[in-house]
Amino acid sequence: MAGSRTFTVLLAAAVVTAGLTGTALATPPGIPSETTARSELAALTVKADGSLTGYSRDKFPHWIDQGGSCNTREVVLKRDGTNVVTGSDCAPTSGRWYSPYDGATWTAASDVDIDHVVPLADAWRTGASSWTTAQRQAYANDLSDPQLIAVTDNVNQEKGDASPDEWKPPLTSYWCTYAEMWIAVKYRWKLTVNSAEKAALTDMLDRC
Structure with missing residues (x-):
């Protein structure tokens, strides 16, 4: 029986791998190791979330021009996709995008959202309300940290502004990342976490 189970697991892995052949996994820059993530989590200030009073997505200007006729969304679509072809305006005309949140692959950019890993509203509640507009713009268009990722649009909409204690990617295999x-x-960005959020993050790291 053990041998049968092992074969089943290996076969499933082979099927998944075959399905991903030729399709890049969206990988934002700056993803830390589990050890570094645990250290950084321990260093975060634990505090109850603040109010959403005064919040507006307009206070986080995006998607801004990134040069070469490309805005931030288009840069991430090119980074996270496979064989992405763009027009003169930098908008993708073809390509493939694999969403690590749910394992779906898309061939139309219109089916793909660029998710703010830590949502703008969550950032507002945990420190960004005191930032300048320039700081919020930098945050909303951050290409240097693992803050922007191309994912299935419906999944991103389901997430909304929820923190990890309220929403996690459908694929449990991605929880660690x-x-x-x-x-x-x-x-x-020196944002705070609440106690439920920290507990959820700790549990997710235990899956690494």
């Missing part, structure tokens, strides 16, 4: 990204962004 998601937690590492979330923690890195909060650490880089």
Whole structure:
């Protein structure tokens, strides 16, 4: 029986690998190791979330021009996709995008959202309300940290502005990476975490 189970697991892995052949996994920059993520999580200030009073997505200007006729969304679509072809305006005309949140692959850019790993509203509640507009713009268009990722649009909409204690990617196999990204962004931008959020992140890191 043990041999049968092992064969089944290996076969499933082979099927998944075959399905991903030729399709890049969206990988934002700056994802820390599990050890680094645990250290950064321990360094974050634990505090109850603040109010959403005064919040507006307009206070986080995006998607801004990144040069070469490309805005931030288009840069991430090119980075996270495979065989992406763009027009003169930098908008993708073809390509493939694999969403690590749910394992779906898309061939139309319109089916793909660029997710703010730590949502703008969550950032507002945990420190960004006191930032300048320039700081919020930098945050909303951050290409240097694991803050932006191309994912299935419906999944991104389901997530909304939820923190990890309220929403996690459908694929549990991605929970470790998601937690590492979330923690890195909060650490880089000096945002706070609440106790339920920290507990959820710790649990997700235990899956690494």
